[in-house]
Amino acid sequence: MAEIVVVGGGLSGLVAAKRLGRTGHTVTLYEQGETVGGRVRSVTEDGYTFDRGFQVLFTAYPAVKEELDLDALALKRFRPGATLVSSGERSILADPLRDPKALTATLFNQNVSLRDKLLVLKLRRTLARKPLADILATDDQTIEDYLRAFGFSSRFISNFATPFYGGITLDRSLSTSAFVFEYTFKMLLSGSTAVPAAGMGEIPAQLATQARDVGVTINTESPVSAITTGDNPAVQTRGETVAADAVVVATDPASAEKLLPEFNYEGSYRGCVTQYFSLPDTQQLRTDGRLLLNMESGYPNQIAPLSAVAPSYAPDRMHLLSATFLGDPAETDQELAESVREALESWYPEHNFAELTLLRTDRIPFAQVTQRPGFRDARPATDSPQGGVYLAGDYTEWSSIQGAMESGRRAARHIETAFP
Numbered sequence: 274m275a276e277i278v279v280v281g282g283g284l285s286g287l288v289a290a291k292r293l294g295r296t297g298h299t300v301t302l303y304e305q306g307e308t309v310g311g312r313v314r315s316v317t318e319d320g321y322t323f324d325r326g327f328q329v330l331f332t333a334y335p336a337v338k339e340e341l342d343l344d345a346l347a348l349k350r351f352r353p354g355a356t357l358v359s360s361g362e363r364s365i366l367a368d369p370l371r372d373p374k375a376l377t378a379t380l381f382n383q384n385v386s387l388r389d390k391l392l393v394l395k396l397r398r399t400l401a402r403k404p405l406a407d408i409l410a411t412d413d414q415t416i417e418d419y420l421r422a423f424g425f426s427s428r429f430i431s432n433f434a435t436p437f438y439g440g441i442t443l444d445r446s447l448s449t450s451a452f453v454f455e456y457t458f459k460m461l462l463s464g465s466t467a468v469p470a471a472g473m474g475e476i477p478a479q480l481a482t483q484a485r486d487v488g489v490t491i492n493t494e495s496p497v498s499a500i501t502t503g504d505n506p507a508v509q510t511r512g513e514t515v516a517a518d519a520v521v522v523a524t525d526p527a528s529a530e531k532l533l534p535e536f537n538y539e540g541s542y543r544g545c546v547t548q549y550f551s552l553p554d555t556q557q558l559r560t561d562g563r564l565l566l567n568m569e570s571g572y573p574n575q576i577a578p579l580s581a582v583a584p585s586y587a588p589d590r591m592h593l594l595s596a597t598f599l600g601d602p603a604e605t606d607q608e609l610a611e612s613v614r615e616a617l618e619s620w621y622p623e624h625n626f627a628e629l630t631l632l633r634t635d636r637i638p639f640a641q642v643t644q645r646p647g648f649r650d651a652r653p654a655t656d657s658p659q660g661g662v663y664l665a666g667d668y669t670e671w672s673s674i675q676g677a678m679e680s681g682r683r684a685a686r687h688i689e690t691a692f693p
């Protein structure tokens with residue numbers, strides 16, 4: 274059995290470590306942060322749970338189904354579909370096959386034409402039948418071009434696709450590869466969109482427990498400062514040299530570049546800002562546990578009624594809402610918060626937002642890698658690009674919980690082949 278070092282305790286590193294530990298290798302993981310999780314973390318303060326940026330789990334992701342005990346996460350599910358909002362207006366767009374009670378509201382939604390609603394049903398049938406392997410091989414169009422080629426109107430694209438897929442890809446221009454659209458749309462059809470009752474950080478926490486249970490040693494607050502490649506790989510951490518048979522570099526791409534001088538990452542990044550607000554429950558916003566999608570502007574792109582979906586995210590008698598802005602807005606936290614208040618006042622004129630309180634702002638410059646058409650062909654080689662070193666991380670697959678976990682599984686498979 275081999276000695277394996279994993280650098281990075283995000284989802285990719287945790288999955289790689291767990292799988293290698295399970296096959297009997299001696300695995301040590303080094304994470305520079307205080308906790309594992311990387312880009313998926315949560316903190317609790319004064320009875321509120323704040324995920325680091327608004328994120329959700331698609332339960333239909335294949336790697337999620339295989340790697341996680343979903344029951345143990347006590348998932349809280351968003352209601353399928355979304356509420357489209359603009360000044361003085363709210364309308365529901367749902368999938369009547371998944372939420373029959375929303376059929377009438379969806380049929381009467383004036384912001385999406387009947388023709389576009391029928392096209393959504395056609396798209397549903399098309400993607401339900403399209404195997405994932407074929408989706409994985411499709412990466413030559415932007416989301417906008419894909420939707421136009423399918424026949425959707427400009428109105429559908431601006432009222433629904435722009436805020437909804439803008440939120441998923443952190444890009445309201447819909448210039449992301451249609452691969453991301455097809456993959457995630459298929460997941461939305463076949464599973465739920467959810468958060469664990471105790472926050473998204475429960476996902477890496479569960480993977481870390483599974484890894485420790487199969488003998489993996491996890492060291493947090495242990496940055497790796499250098500990696501020796503070649504026949505005798507080793508890592509430097511906290512002034513120590515740790516020799517290994519193989520090293521999995523499961524960091525973000527910028528850190529991988531620093532650790533592996535010959536590795537050059539060509540891609541760029543997308544970010545966002547998420548603000549969290551409390552609101553006394555004397556104001557009962559009618560959200561029905563659906564996302565609020567801003568048809569008018571990206572200020573904010575969407576608001577998530579978090580405690581309506583997961584009551585454990587807020588203390589008694591309070592609501593927790595998150596508002597997400599895409600990119601790196603220049604406005605101050607207070608200016609952004611004011612735009613959230615103005616948006617809510619215009620969407621819910623019957624409510625009073627005087628007690629809406631900004632609790633926290635997370636500015637996240639690196640949330641995902643930019644995934645334009647063709648990005649899948651440009652992904653770095655991962656099978657030991659530099660002697661004894663294997664790459665994992667979402668950027669080696671695609672930026673998502675699925676991509677990160679799959680990259681960890683793939684790195685583990687490479688090492689299992691090299692050290693049977």
Ligand SMILES: Cc1cc2nc3c(=O)[nH]c(=O)nc-3n(C[C@H](O)[C@H](O)[C@H](O)COP(=O)(O)OP(=O)(O)OC[C@H]3O[C@@H](n4cnc5c(N)ncnc54)[C@H](O)[C@@H]3O)c2cc1C
Nearest residue numbers: 281283284285305311312326328329497528666667673674
């Ligand atoms: C705001 C936001 C919203 C998102 N929304 C969604 C969503 O809704 N659904 C979805 O599927 N995906 C979403 N994603 C994407 C998803 O979270 C990521 O794709 C995934 O978590 C990446 O995991 P990873 O292991 O590849 O990388 P990371 O999570 O970046 O992990 C890398 C780890 O390596 C560590 N590290 C770096 N350098 C060193 C070093 N020198 N020594 C030791 N450790 C090191 C870092 O501290 C980090 O813990 C979102 C991401 C963000 C930030």
